[in-house]
Amino acid sequence: MLPNRRTAAAIGAVALAGALLSAGPAQADASKPSPASSAKSAPKGDGAKAICKHLPKTEARISAALTRLNGDATVPGSIARLQQRVAEAKSAGxxxxxxxxxxxxxFRKSLLPTLTKRQEDLKAVSTWCAAQGSK
Structure with missing residues (x-):
């Protein structure tokens, strides 16, 4: 015989309560990080090796972004193209x-000095990586 809806609901509620009660102590322990787990997540250096490894790709990305931003009105993502769109919206009312x-x-104009500074910083990082033999 199949259980009716009330019986099925009661069984479901008891199962849910049991699951919640059994998970309670485990969740309470999880809120306190153990010394071993917090030591694993702490950085073990400044990441210089990884920075040197990814340097060519990072330089290429920044260079491409600067080229795009400084492009003329035909370049999607350029400042000139967005200026043209602003002017057209203004003239259309x-x-x-x-x-x-x-x-x-x-915002896009504010990216220029930030990316230019990063490009300069990466030149110094590149020199440092070459001196360390990491490049």
Whole structure:
């Protein structure tokens, strides 16, 4: 004979309560990190080896981003293209679109000095990696 809905619901509730009660102590212990687990997650250095390993790819990515940002109005993602879109939105009278695109333009312009500084920093890192024999 099949159990009715009330019996099935009661069995389900008892099973759920049992699962929650059995998981309770394990969860309480998991909230306190053990000394061994926290020691495994602590860094064991400054990551210089990995930075030197990934240096060529990082340099290429930053260079590509700067090339894209400094491109003319035909380059997707360039500042000039976004400036053109802002001007078109303004001339069409789309104030909300103009505001949105202008905020994106402000952010995109702020990327230039950041990426330029990173590119300069990576030149120094490249020199250091070459001196260490890591490159």
């Amino acid at each position: 789309h104030a909300e679109i103009d505001t949105y695109l202008n905020d994106r333009l402000t």
